[in-house]
Amino acid sequence: MKNLFVFLIPIVFISFLYAQENTTQELCKIKTDDRSGKPMLVGFCTKEILLSDTNFSVWFLNEFNKYVPDKNILNMIKLDEIKIVCIQGTWCSDSRREVPRFFKILYELNYDLENLTMICVDRKKQADNIDVDQFVIEKVPTFIFYKDDSELGRIIETPKNTLEIDLLEILLGEAP
Secondary structure: OHHHHHHHHHHHHHHHHHHHHHHHHHHEEEEEOOOOOOEEEEEEEOHHHHHOOHHHHHHHHHHHHHOOOOHHHHOOOOOOOEEEEEEEOOOOHHHHHHHHHHHHHHHHOOOOHHHEEEEEOOOOOOEOOEOHHHHOOOOOOEEEEEEOOEEEEEEEOOOOOOHHHHHHHHHOOOOO
16 A cells, blocks of 8 residues: 555656646747747746746846836835736837836735736737736736726836836825
């Protein structure tokens, strides 16, 4: 019986890893951008997916590492009970700049990424099998902040001030 248990543990573990790997692959697809001919992600995404391919990890890590958020502003931001939806295009220069910076802020705030939904869209602002229209996206990236299922505000394309200042204004109810 003990030998059977020792034999089954690796099989269960490998099965679990295989299932997670397949789930990750189903989340986001790499497609070719018709305009640039370069790869782009389309679908539900995670930071890990962005980091798993050099087509995306190079620009992500570059912006993430060089961005220094204002610590004084970060100390005033409380993201408890805040859910975030990020719609981005990996083909978009604004997304390639702002999304890694936004992740840096979330990292500094120890934000639980389970409360973040990230969707990568094509140039038509669409993603396979995802109703992106419900978010009314005009430009990417768009960061949408929710509390108790009510939208608090958005940062669209580029911040008016900085990401952290705009985020604080949204949380304080001061955003236009």
